[in-house]
Amino acid sequence: MSLTVMSKVGKKRTLVIPKAIAEKIGLNEECRVKITVEEGRIIVEPMCDAVWLSLYGKKLTKITLEELERESIEQQEKYINLS
Numbered sequence: 001m002s003l004t005v006m007s008k009v010g011k012k013r014t015l016v017i018p019k020a021i022a023e024k025i026g027l028n029e030e031c032r033v034k035i036t037v038e039e040g041r042i043i044v045e046p047m048c049d050a051v052w053l054s055l056y057g058k059k060l061t062k063i064t065l066e067e068l069e070r071e072s073i074e075q076q077e078k079y080i081n082l083s
Helices: 018-025 048-054 065-082
Strands: 033-038 041-046
Touching: 048 065
Parallel strands: none
Antiparallel strands: 033 041
């Protein structure tokens, strides 16, 4: 199901993502996002870490605690390297 809302760009080009949109994709404060410009459109995608995926992601398989910890460490290393 598609969801479209109108928003306004504020000072310093700040764009507030409306609550309905944020809730639909599980986005909350302090989440990292990937912003892409493609053919004149802005695409904003949440950067899914292991915790986000466990809460909001599609469940494809079961995972052990050890596998989750290993994935968590890998994801944390990625984010540390992005800064």
